[in-house]
Amino acid sequence: MTGMREFINELYVRESRRVFSTLVRLLGDFDQAEEAMHEAFAAALEQWQQYGKPASPRAWLVSTARFKAIDAIRRRSQSERMQDAVVRRVDVLSSINAERAAHDIEDDRLRLVFTCCHPALSPEARVAMTLREVCGLTTEQIATAFLTTPTTIAQRIVRAKAKIRDAGIPYEVPSPADLPERVASVLAVVYLVFNEGYSASSGDTLTRADLSAEAIRLARLLVTLQTGPEIMGLLALMLLHESRRTARTTPEGDIILLEDQDRSRWSRALIEEGRQWIKRSMKSGTVNVYALQAAISATHAEAATSAATDWGQIVRLYDSLQAIAPSPVVELNRAVAVAMRDGPDAGLNLIDAILARGDLAGYHLLHAARADLHRRMERKPQAVEAYERALELAQQEPERRFLRKRLRELNERD
Amino acid sequence: MKYMMLVYTAEDAYVGGEREACVAESVALCHELASKGKYLAASPLHPVSTATTVRVRDGHRLTTDGPFAETTEQLGGYYIVDAANLDEAIAIAARIPGARKGTVEVRPVFELLGLPK
Numbered sequence: 001m002t003g004m005r006e007f008i009n010e011l012y013v014r015e016s017r018r019v020f021s022t023l024v025r026l027l028g029d030f031d032q033a034e035e036a037m038h039e040a041f042a043a044a045l046e047q048w049q050q051y052g053k054p055a056s057p058r059a060w061l062v063s064t065a066r067f068k069a070i071d072a073i074r075r076r077s078q079s080e081r082m083q084d085a086v087v088r089r090v091d092v093l094s095s096i097n098a099e100r101a102a103h104d105i106e107d108d109r110l111r112l113v114f115t116c117c118h119p120a121l122s123p124e125a126r127v128a129m130t131l132r133e134v135c136g137l138t139t140e141q142i143a144t145a146f147l148t149t150p151t152t153i154a155q156r157i158v159r160a161k162a163k164i165r166d167a168g169i170p171y172e173v174p175s176p177a178d179l180p181e182r183v184a185s186v187l188a189v190v191y192l193v194f195n196e197g198y199s200a201s202s203g204d205t206l207t208r209a210d211l212s213a214e215a216i217r218l219a220r221l222l223v224t225l226q227t228g229p230e231i232m233g234l235l236a237l238m239l240l241h242e243s244r245r246t247a248r249t250t251p252e253g254d255i256i257l258l259e260d261q262d263r264s265r266w267s268r269a270l271i272e273e274g275r276q277w278i279k280r281s282m283k284s285g286t287v288n289v290y291a292l293q294a295a296i297s298a299t300h301a302e303a304a305t306s307a308a309t310d311w312g313q314i315v316r317l318y319d320s321l322q323a324i325a326p327s328p329v330v331e332l333n334r335a336v337a338v339a340m341r342d343g344p345d346a347g348l349n350l351i352d353a354i355l356a357r358g359d360l361a362g363y364h365l366l367h368a369a370r371a372d373l374h375r376r377m378e379r380k381p382q383a384v385e386a387y388e389r390a391l392e393l394a395q396q397e398p399e400r401r402f403l404r405k406r407l408r409e410l411n412e413r414d
Numbered sequence: 415m416k417y418m419m420l421v422y423t424a425e426d427a428y429v430g431g432e433r434e435a436c437v438a439e440s441v442a443l444c445h446e447l448a449s450k451g452k453y454l455a456a457s458p459l460h461p462v463s464t465a466t467t468v469r470v471r472d473g474h475r476l477t478t479d480g481p482f483a484e485t486t487e488q489l490g491g492y493y494i495v496d497a498a499n500l501d502e503a504i505a506i507a508a509r510i511p512g513a514r515k516g517t518v519e520v521r522p523v524f525e526l527l528g529l530p531k
Contacts, residue, residue, distance in 0.1 A: 119477040120466040120500060159463060163479075167464040167522050170499035178501060181475060 004049045011057055012041055017136045019061045021112040025171055026062075027069050030133065030161050035072065040065035109134070110225045111171050113218075116160075117186040118169050125160040126189045127196075128153050135214050145211045146196065186222070187234050187290070190215050194238050198245070199396070212242060223277075232281035233291030239274035240297035243267040255402045259306035271301045292321045311341035328359040336369050344373040364393035368403065375410065384410055416454065418492060425461055441528050448530035455494065458524040466500065466520045468507040475508045482519040490516070494523070 016037065023033035040061045044053075054060040116129035127146075131137045132153075139157065143150040163169065174182040197211030219235040247265040248256055275298050281291040296317045303309040318334035331354055339347020351370055360366045371386035384407065391403045428436060440456065447453035465481040490512060497503040500520070507518040 118500075120479055120504070122479040125479070163464050166460045167466060167520075168497075168499045168503070170501050172499075172501070174501065178505070181477065 004053070005045065007053065008041065008045055008048070011044075015058050015061070016041070017112075017134060018109060019058060019065065020133070020136075021108040022062050023065050023069070024112060024115075024133075025108050026066055028171070029165070032069055032072065033065075036065040036069035037061070039068040043068070107173060109221065110173050113186055113222065113225075114174055114182055115164060115169060115171050117182070117189045118164075119181065119185045120167060120169060121160050121163060123189075123192070125156050125163075126185070127192055128156045129160050130189050130218070131193065131214065132157055135218065137214070141210075145208060183228060183230060187230055190218050190222070191234060191238070191290075193218070194241070198241055209245070212238070212245075216242065229281040229285030230288045230290055232277045232284065233288050233294055236274040236277035236281060236294035237290050237297060239270045239277065240294055240301060243270035243274065243301065249398070253398055254405075255398050258300060263304070266301065271298070274298060274301075287320060287324065289321065289325045292317055292324075296321075309340070311337055315341055328354055329363075332360060332363075332366055332369065339373055344376045348373045348377075362393060364390045364395075364399070367393065371406070375406070380410060380413065420489065437526065441526070444530050453530050456529065457526055460522045460524050462521075464522050466504065468504055468513055468518045468520060469516075470508050470513045475504075477504055481521075482517045484517060487516050 019040070020033055020037050023037055024030055027033050027036065043064050044057070044061060048054070113130065113134055116133050117126045121129065128142055131142050131145075132139065139150045139153045143153045146153070194212050194215035197208045197213070197215065199208075216235070216238050219231060219238060222231045223235055243266050244258075244261065247261040247263070248258075250256060274294060278291055278294050278298060281288065281294075296314055299310055299313050299317065314337045315334060318330060318337055322330050322334060332351065335347045335350035335354070337347075338350055339345075348370065351366065351373070354360055354366070367386045367390035371383050371390060374380075374383035374386060387403055387407045387410070391400060391407070394400050394403060437458070440458075444453055444456050462481045465479075467478045467480060467482050469476045493506075493510060495503065495506055497506060500522075503520050507513060507520050510518050512518060
């Protein structure tokens with residue numbers, strides 16, 4: 001019966017996180033849920049091979065895990081009074097809504113996401129909990145992706161679970177009043193996971209690409225759970241970034257600027273999907289930061305060559321972004337777009353105005369942008385000075401290599 | 415006059431059976447005070463790792479993990495509330511006027527058995 005073993009393995013990959021999230025609700029405890037779920041899958045392997053698989057494998061797993069958990073509580077509880085109370089609670093909880101099982105299970109996944117991304121947990125704990133409990137990654141996998149040790153990640157998860165238990169973080173979809181703050185927290189976690197996998201920093205690039213894929217998978221799950229226009233915007237943004245993954249670095253890991261990328265290597269399928277999500281996001285609600293950033297990315301994606309880019313459109317999108325979420329970084333990006341539309345002089349004036357105000361003086365990308373505009377205007381000394389300032393401030397090795405290369409090219413010019 | 419007594423200790427200050435001894439001594443003290451009509455309420459708190467900080471600025475609620483750690487602000491008052499869960503506690507904390515100028519630290523109370531009613 002190797003067929004059954006394969007079936008159960010596939011079922012585990014497909015269903016285990018769903019079964020788990022329901023069990024967390026029924027049992028009120030992450031560790032008990034995890035243990036009971038594994039016992040249920042082990043029981044399935046034993047019993048289904050003998051008697052055949054049940055009509056609804058998922059319901060069978062949930063109900064078997066529930067009995068396993070009740071057994072474990074009975075075995076372990078010291079006080080009989082407490083034991084009875086827990087068992088009664090589990091019985092009551094799990095018999096409620098038995099008929100609405102499918103709907104509940106989708107809700108359970110959402111409950112799990114909101115609990116793992118609760119703002120009362122530290123941002124690092126939210127990321128670790130989401131990857132471990134929602135995505136089902138092992139602590140070793142998370143540790144490798146974040147260039148840390150499994151012990152660190154395991155401790156982070158243990159502490160987060162203790163806080164969830166002791167501080168009373170609920171396993172619920174938040175009330176409408178809390179929803180904006182809580183959705184923002186979930187999206188920040190998803191985007192952080194994506195960027196960790198996308199940034200050109202050191203580390204095993206394959207593992208880090210997996211992290212981006214995981215973030216996209218999570219966002220796809222969230223859009224099916226209907227959490228509003230922002231998640232659609234974020235999914236679009238990640239798909240559009242992802243469409244350029246292989247084109248944005250050389251095999252050696254050196255940065256290739258957008259204008260120099262081989263556009264035939266951009267994934268048209270991901271771009272198209274991203275554009276669809278932008279449309280749906282813009283249609284379904286108020287304009288949001290993620291959808292606007294995605295729209296900027298899509299404008300680049302639509303241009304057949306760098307020279308054909310619609311910079312006017314990009315400046316307008318940055319104007320909208322600045323209106324709903326003003327920040328010096330948005331202003332800087334807008335200045336670069338203005339330079340492309342109206343010439344380097346116009347952009348440089350805007351950047352110097354940001355600096356004169358005292359903003360972003362320690363931000364390497366501002367100095368890199370200034371350097372590039374001076375370079376375009378053939379002002380070598382100013383360009384060299386700004387590149388050197390950017391190099392002093394840049395942390396990531398691929399960025400430093402890029403800046404050194406530009407400096408070298410400038411110095412070789414005469 | 416009513417007085418509030420705030421107890422500060424390092425979390426690793428108690429070793430071996432010292433914590434249990436501290437609890438027993440505190441419960442005894444509470445009963446002694448209650449017999450003289452001087453007891454109002456007392457309770458240990460869960461460790462600082464369970465703390466959540468709530469601020470309200472420009473009408474927006476900011477919830478963060480961890481204890482309050484600003485040295486320029488001083489403890490100015492307290493609330494003890496019975497909430498269904500942390501979300502409800504945070505919602506209440508955000509309505510405390512002090513949350514708009516200062517900070518409200520939300521700490522779960524450790525339910526100790528055997529204290530006077």
